[in-house]
Every structure is written in structure tokens, then in C-alpha cells.
Amino acid sequence: MWQIYQFPLCPFSRKIRLLMGEKGIAYDLVREDPWTPSEMFPNLNAAGTTPVVVNEEKKLVLADSRAIGEYFEETVDNSPMINGTAANRAEIRRLVALFDENFYHDVTGPLLMERMKKRIVYKQPPNSTVLRDAMKNAHGHLDYMDWLIDNRPWLAGSTMSLADLAAAAQISVADYLGGIDWKGHEQTRGWYSVFKSRPSFRPLLSERMDVIKPPAHYALVDG
């Protein structure tokens, strides 16, 4: 059985949970907060980050969500998520990097710092300038997504791919933290509401992070 070391609002862990859900790979969750790591966690991942995916029977410890994604893509045939020609696959991976790195750096990361870490770890109020900037940055990223969806059925092309899962993972955490203003983003909102109704997504949407409450629309399919 696979185990995922993660916490509910880690977007990289959400991407892997969505991927495993779509591929029908069963997993158990193990709670791990990287800001107060358990004693053995540094031995599992020198980078100190979640997610880490473990399979004791196979004696496997996998770290880094992109390495984990490629592993499942190579070993589990159903629901391919990095598919098509080499050029298509490069486009999927470019977009995964755009969400994992730029969206996270501009939007999800600052929201997690201000609304989650400051509350749980630093016992400080959020910085409202940083929050405002993160929400402004989100509009820029959603504009780019609106444009992609105007031109293609799914973010990276004609079929659902890891790019869609990476984007939905980041957006779902940002939305939980009140960082997404959906006004003016009908294309992305439509794409996202299709996602929210998928069986791979339902368990994520029903989870809560300790003391932090999501906005009322968060788990509603047409919210």
C-alpha cells in the first residue's frame, strides 16, 4: 500500500493525490507538517519537503512531486497524464512547472505563509499588503488560464493532463485561503467546476486544516 506524507493544504501533495486518484492507485495519508518535522522525516527526504510517497512492500521512498508524478506515469498505464508527442509532453511539463513554481511563488506560497504559517507557527497576524499582492497576482495567472482554455479544451491540449491537476491543486489551496476572486474568470471557473465534481477531487474538498476555515463556496461544485 502507498502512503503519502503530507498536510491538507500542501498543493504539491494535492497534485499527487489527484494523480493517484485519477489513475486509481489506493493510498493512505500520513500527516506531516514540514515546519515541525517528525524525527524520521529528514531521513525520508533530504529536501525536507512534502509530499513524500512510501511503499514498504516495494521498499520505495519517492520525493519531489514532479519525480513522483513521472514515476506513476511510467509504472501505471491507465489514465495517462503526460501523454502525446514529445512536444505535447514538453508543453504539459512546462505548464506543471509554471503552476508548481510561478503560481506557488506568486500566490499559494504567500497565502500559506500569511494565513496558515503565521497563525499556526509564528502566532502573528497576516500582512495585508502581502495578501493583497497575492490576490492581484492570482488575477494575472487566471487571465493566462482563461486564454489557454479559450484556445484548448484542457490546459495543455486536447486531453486532461498533469498540467490540469497541477493547476487545480494550486487553485484549490489558494481558494481555501480566500485568495481567489472568480469575477471575470468565467472560463477558468467553468474548467474548475468540472474538476471539483471529479471523484479524485471530492476527498480533498471535504478535508479541513485545523483552525483555518475555507470560504462558503470552497467545496461547492458550482461555487
Add this chain to the structure above:
Amino acid sequence: MWQIYQFPLCPFSRKIRLLMGEKGIAYDLVREDPWTPSEMFPNLNAAGTTPVVVNEEKKLVLADSRAIGEYFEETVDNSPMINGTAANRAEIRRLVALFDENFYHDVTGPLLMERMKKRIVYKQPPNSTVLRDAMKNAHGHLDYMDWLIDNRPWLAGSTMSLADLAAAAQISVADYLGGIDWKGHEQTRGWYSVFKSRPSFRPLLSERMDVIKPPAHYALVDG
């Protein structure tokens, strides 16, 4: 013909140049400084980062160095650099992420900011506390590399892989910027001097970044 949009001290571009060099793929360099992008650069890469790899005959524009690396691995058979079982490949990709993200965040990124961007862009002196911390962080990463090399011929296993190229790329930029103190890191120093003598590496070591001079040992194979 392939073109790489890059600047001499971009570690992600260096990783791709090493990969193309090892695989024998010819390329031209196009100078692009992401902090003062040329007018068309945002159209090539929405993330605004170097490297971008272009092939006009094939009508291809590839962005994100990991997506680019996977593309060449899939399309050019010689000198495989993401090789072996799915587990081996996951280990290679985990280490690539460790160097691209953690080493860059802890060492190369701060050195580039203090010693390159502050000089060229902000016209400010470097912050010596940040420089000291980056050099201290480098020791931690080199300790981990020493340990890997004690246990394996190459960083990710029995053959040279993209993990070695990613590490050499980051280290070469950090070393150029005076951030690497080799004392106490004989294993990694030995591994790196093998690298420095490879034909793929020689052109990188002879390049200079405008007004910034590397230390005397930088381009010497046993320096």
C-alpha cells in the same frame, strides 16, 4: 539548429548546455537577461525565465529546464541521462529537483542576487550577511554530496546522469561567484574536477559574465 536563450551565469541554462553537449546536440546561444527582457521574450515563455530553447525548423519553443531535459531525453537516444528502472529514474529526478530548487534557493540564487544583480541591476553593494549564509548553506549541500559520492560512483547511482549535470551547473555558478569553499569536501571536489575536464563543460568555463570576474581556480581542472 537549436538556439538557447540564456545568460552566462544562469545555472538552469548551464544544465541544458551540459546535457546537449553530452548528447552531441549542436546549439547557438542567444543572450537574454531575464531582468531586462527583450521585447519578444515574454511571448516565448510566460514564466519569463531562462533557459528557453527554440528550433525554428521544427517550429518548437521549449521552456522550463526540466521539461527541456525530458524532451531531449525522449528524442535523442545517445548518452541517456535519465536512465535505468523507474525507481532509478525517480532518484535522478529527485536529485535534479534538490539542486534546481534547494541548492538554488539556499546558495546560487542568493549569490546571483548579491554579486550579480545588485551590481548590474540595482547598483548596490552586496549584503555580507546574505553572502556568509549562502556559503554556510553550500557546506551543508556539499556534505550531502560527499556522502552520496562515498556511496555511489555518480550522484544518483552507477552511471552519470542528469543529477550530476544539475549539480555541476549550480556548483559552477556558485564557484564563479566565490561561494564555494572546497576545504573538507575532497569527494565532491574530485567528482567536480572530473567534470571540469569534459568537453561539454569546457566552453562554459571559458565564458565570462560582463564585469564580474571569477576566482583564479574557477576554470582550472584541478583548481
